[in-house]
Amino acid sequence: MENLYIEETKCTPLIEGNVNGSLSIKGNCFPENSLTFFEAINNWIDALPNDLSSFVMDCELNYIASSSVMHIFKLMQKAEERFPVDKIEIKWKYEIDDEDIEKLGEEFNNLTKSEIKLIPVEV
Amino acid sequence: MNVLESCKEKYKDSKQFFENKDATLFLTHFGELDSEKITNLSSKSEEHLIEIGAAKRTVRNIFNILIEGLQNIKNHGETSPNGEQLSFFNMGEFNDQYLVSFSNLISNGKVKSVVEAINTLNNQDQAGVKQIYLKTLTNGEISEKGGAGLGIITMAMKSKNEIKYQVTKINDDLSLITIETKIDKT
Numbered sequence A: 001m002e003n004l005y006i007e008e009t010k011c012t013p014l015i016e017g018n019v020n021g022s023l024s025i026k027g028n029c030f031p032e033n034s035l036t037f038f039e040a041i042n043n044w045i046d047a048l049p050n051d052l053s054s055f056v057m058d059c060e061l062n063y064i065a066s067s068s069v070m071h072i073f074k075l076m077q078k079a080e081e082r083f084p085v086d087k088i089e090i091k092w093k094y095e096i097d098d099e100d101i102e103k104l105g106e107e108f109n110n111l112t113k114s115e116i117k118l119i120p121v122e123v
Numbered sequence B: 001m002n003v004l005e006s007c008k009e010k011y012k013d014s015k016q017f018f019e020n021k022d023a024t025l026f027l028t029h030f031g032e033l034d035s036e037k038i039t040n041l042s043s044k045s046e047e048h049l050i051e052i053g054a055a056k057r058t059v060r061n062i063f064n065i066l067i068e069g070l071q072n073i074k075n076h077g078e079t080s081p082n083g084e085q086l087s088f089f090n091m092g093e094f095n096d097q098y099l100v101s102f103s104n105l106i107s108n109g110k111v112k113s114v115v116e117a118i119n120t121l122n123n124q125d126q127a128g129v130k131q132i133y134l135k136t137l138t139n140g141e142i143s144e145k146g147g148a149g150l151g152i153i154t155m156a157m158k159s160k161n162e163i164k165y166q167v168t169k170i171n172d173d174l175s176l177i178t179i180e181t182k183i184d185k186t
Helices: A034-047 A066-082 A099-111 B003-020 B035-051 B056-076 B108-122 B126-139 B151-159
Strands: A004-006 A014-018 A022-029 A055-064 A088-095 A116-121 B024-030 B087-093 B097-107 B164-169 B174-184
Touching: A004 A034, A014 A034, A022 A034, A022 A066, A034 A066, A055 A066, A055 A099, A055 B056, A066 A088, A066 A099, A066 B126, A066 B151, A088 A099, A099 A116, A099 B056, A099 B126, B003 B024, B003 B087, B003 B097, B003 B174, B024 B035, B035 B056, B056 B087, B056 B097, B056 B151, B056 B174, B097 B108, B108 B126, B108 B151, B108 B164, B108 B174, B126 B151, B151 B174
Parallel strands: A022 A055, A055 A088, A088 A116
Antiparallel strands: A004 A014, A014 A022, B024 B087, B087 B097, B097 B174, B164 B174
């Protein structure tokens, strides 16, 4: 299995996945077809070994389309299906005055079993 | 009048509306949309809003509304008999609000369900809209085109105002639907 790398575009985020158990999603996220875009990431998580010591998901999103919101939520759910909750760490970074992205992180925190760390970022 | 001519006529009327109301129309588009055009239109709106000193939160909300509205047209807009996915969009500024409107072809058979969905949102307060959003998000259904059914709900959440709509029947198969969102300046 290989690391995952998807280059950033104006409408899709930089994706960096390390087989040691980390996934970073950073940038704008309004792909033309969210199903196609997230398929590679879903497949990559599916192929990760079961016995990882931890799985860290690091999200830093700017503009995000509603369909991508659902896909990110599904990635979190998938991580919880694959790995024990105490081995999952989800970081949700948001621009310090971006209340909507902050609230989205809070909603995910309410909807997932894992604890999501909300991290304000100065831009 | 054929479908293209009808759409052009409605587009002309929609631009005239801004003029009649003494509003500034600062971004407009007629024709088919692709991913690049959607990104460019959204970026242009962001640049313009920053230039005129719009609040950062307003800039973000409008950008999000644009992405949802334009992707909605691209994913769900019906095509004319010539195979063109005709649509138009206008964005302008009034004294105390910004107005963004999206128009696309829709098959007559789908009008009722879309109108019902908008009416349901309009009958809710913001907490109610949020509940519908969370329910849809956790249902987790995503269409083949990558839509999650959250677009119009997100537009309602971001605009915080009633979503207005207008449906004009064009022929036995098609209508033109216009969805209008208003965003307060403060």
